[in-house]
Amino acid sequence: MRLILLNPTIIDGKSTEPIEGFSIIIENNRISKLSKSPTQTEIKGAKVIDLHGFFAIPGLFDTHTHLVSPLSDVFHANETTVARYIRAGKECMDGLSVGITSVRAVGTHNYLDLAWKRSFANNMFSGPRIFASGYALTTTAGHAVEKEITYASDGGPGFRKIIREQLKEGVDHLKLLMSGGCFGDRWDSPTDTHFLTDEIESVFGIAQQRGYKVAVHAGSPESTKIAVKAGAHSIEHGYSLDEESVALMVSNNTYYVPTLLITHMTNEAALTPYHKNYITQWPLPNNLLERANANRAAHSSAFKMALEAGVKIAAGSDAGPLKDASILEIELLVQNGMSPMNAIKAATLTSAAVCEADEELGSIEEGKCADLVILRKNPVEAIGNIRSVYQVYKNGKLAIDESQ
Template sequence: HFLTSGHARECDGPYGFVQAIREQIKNGVDHIKLNLTGGIMGPAWDRHWHSFLLEDELRAAFAICHQRGFKVMAHAANPQAVKDAIRLGAHTVEHGYIMDDECIDLFLQHQTWYVPTLAISHLTPGQAANAWEARWVEQRHLAADLCHRADMAADEHRAWFQRALAAGVRMALGSDIRPLKEAALLEMGLWVKDGATPWQTLLAATINAAAVCGVEAELGTIEVGKLADLIVVEDNPLDDIHHLRRLLLVLKEGQIVSDKRQQSV
């Protein structure tokens, strides 16, 4: 399996999806993620331009989620899958490696969130642009064929990210890969490298990400009544997004849990 927990529950037929989703709900999940397509980081038969689900399977899966009040996060990597996910009421579309103008229009019409996960197509030996990216790539030990697939997808992925950003699509920052802290920092760097401003990137990683996760009442902004989960950095990340790595303080619910102020003097 790609993930230690097992990549996903495999289902066949409308009732197979309904049964599996009911079981996941019974087991206490917060949301349902549906894989509508293949991906970049997968086996040879699992390509991102391949769609997996039939129409009746898609409709059944979305119907039971909506009936039970659970949001759907849609892994969708090609134009038809992106459009199907949005029309059926997905809360987010993850990846969107290949899209078209109609996808952008539907994002805007339905106000669906787009989580582009640039790291998946951008972090390979041939694309690593700084020491942090190079170290990440070295530690992941990606197979050559997966790196090739990522390299082949990167330009189009970047182009549709830029189109979505320019059009005003609602976007949140998510890395899709672990470890979460380093992956999130790398993803923020990739957003800026691909044309987002540091401010747009920070919004995507904070208030927008909180809204996607349904915790915007507690997290995402510094406001009275919210959890004071905060960082203090040495330099302004609006000048350079990588300044987020220069931590001085980390606060958890208002309490200092890491203090590097003396080390920086």
């Protein structure tokens, strides 16, 4: 059945200003037409929803998620594998309820991202589309080596074997943990680079040979430069950057997923009631609070440097639950200097490009897949209005209806 969304204000993910006076016509899961005045022929037999006074944005992305919080061992101690699998799916479904129609997984246990990807794609359950990585690749004494979401190896041959196993399972991209992390152990600092030259060449050699993109966890300018020169598709975190690393990202069209929430999960960084409630509900242990506070200034500075230089920035939270963390990350983009309009673009069209899906997703354009979020309030006026969800459409079908 043809669906006509009548006269919402359209924030299309591309334009610099909201668009007035157009209706969105959806047929066969796609946006068939943006019409100033639907014809009687188009209206006949169609379902028409009057959205005058509402706001339509593209479906939102989170391009850095593990489907469950990477701190699940803290917040969900002693959770069984089966319980974690179920919770991952539930949190994805809850994410759809706030407008997250697509996610890029960057490290999950036992390919649970692929399991849920197939379940949602086959309509067994209603959830966001998933771009899957399988395990994140690390080294012995590398970042997150103790976490179940990583697969550790050493030397070029070891990584070649792991990557081929990942490809065999059906992953969409690869995730490489090049450096230490903000919440790492003593030997796992963001300033440390863990991969050797032969290991890097093995990872990127196979990725380039087989046509797969690599998302690289890089915490320092040095690890960022190594990753970009090797061919990284995106830099994850970038807790500190310098002018050279930022210039390399610009010249190589490398995407940046800053995951600002990681260093903003503290009272000192919480400026809104929603943010304060989040850190009350999901409090970091004291040792992690100290690290977040210690790294936040450099992280914010790196983000602002990248923003001013014109680096392509996408939205990804690296936290959970998805329905809370993803929206909070979009707010933090604005809190750290991005305009609301550009934050929406970061969470839609730029994020779709990170997932190599911008021909199909990420903007409200004729011919594209009809993933849409209808809001009661204008998110350009205040980014917090992105929470005022009225309806969510995925593949042209009404997935979430908060109109009652």
